[in-house]
Amino acid sequence: MSLIEITEVRKSFGSNEVLKGINIDVNSGEVIAIIGKSGSGKSTLLRCINGLETINAGTIAVAGAQLLPDDLHLKALRLKVGMIFQGFNLFPHLTAGKNVMLSQMVVKKVKKDAAEAMARRQLDRVGLLHKFDAYPDELSGGQQQRVAIARALAMEPIALLCDEITSALDPELVQEVLAVVKELASEGMTLLMVTHEMRFARDVCSRVVFMHQGRVHEIGPPGEVFASPRTPELQQFLGMQAA
Template sequence: MSLIAITEVKKRFGDNEVLKGISIDVARGEVVAIIGKSGSGKSTLLRCINGLETIDQGSIVVAGAQFLPDEVHLKALRLKVGMIFQQFNLFPHLTAGGNVMLSQMVVKKTPKEDAEAVARKMLDRVGLAHKFDALPDELSGGQQQRVAIARALAMQPIALLCDEITSALDPELVAEVLAVVKELAAEGMTLVMVTHEMRFARDVCSRVVFMHQGRVHEIGAPEDVFANPRTPELRQFLGVQ
């Protein structure tokens, strides 16, 4: 039984068909890396899974519930599926703790003291318990992204979508964010990640999806996809002859 079932999903923006019939199943506890060139539809696919974009055709089923584009369903979907973006999107005037508390209080109507307890726990989980009262501009990019991860985890999602969460970071900060993701994977969190970090995809992910021009071109275990790319497009993308 798939936790996330994506079937023949199509999405267009005007005349541009960005997703041309995508089908992927993600099992509970699986870590799926989505790789491919810019413009291949990777981020659009994540945004469709989370309901930030509506689909034109096909279906997305999350935890057995068909995703329908009305507010009630969207809200329920976003509670189940957390999303972490390339830009950290933290509120600059709120502390790290305040950022992690806010969505719990607004979306889930969690009482303030409960939200604070969860925020402290989640910041501890990403190694930032000591930064509860720090403002975003007092944190490094890597720390800000870890706060964003804590904020997503505070909503207790059944899956996390990560959209190039290390690409805005300096190289030396990438490792600390990926270490947190690796830990989540080890704990059994279902993760779907758009990433440029090929080594991470190879070492941590259970499956790799290569997208090209709005289609799933290749899909398989990392060792197969990286060692035996079957299509010229994937060989070119990986830089192998």
């Protein structure tokens, strides 16, 4: 059984149908890159998987449990599926350590000592244990994003959704964040990544999903998708990336 099963998912905002019947099954340990032009529905798909947007039709199941739009199910889902955003969404008045501790204590009701131990462990994992007491404005963008990754990992998710997590970063900071993601992939973490980093998609991901106008247009191993795109839309998209 797949870890995440997305079946005929549709999502509209008013009269604008953004997702037009999406089918993707994600196996445990897979790293999936979702690529495509702006407006093709990539970020909306991630937000639906995490329950931040409710779907209009179809089903999403995570670890065998179907996603239902009530508070109890959504809370259970968010414990299983972590999400990292383009903007780091850290609380500016809390230190890096406290940012990583907070959701554990609020959502999982973890005691402070245990939450701190977990926070130190995860900040160490992303190479930032020495910044435990630093505030977000004392950190670079890359460091802030790594704290956001540590915060997601502290909830011990079975999968991580990454929504263009490097696109707000200066070019020289992109690699330090991707290095952390690469490490997670090598440890067997299930990852779904909306990304513009084609080389990363080619080198690290097990499958690439090309979305176009709200549909999964092509899907396959990176070698196949990048080397021999089957449709003019993907050929054009890859040409634009290479330009």
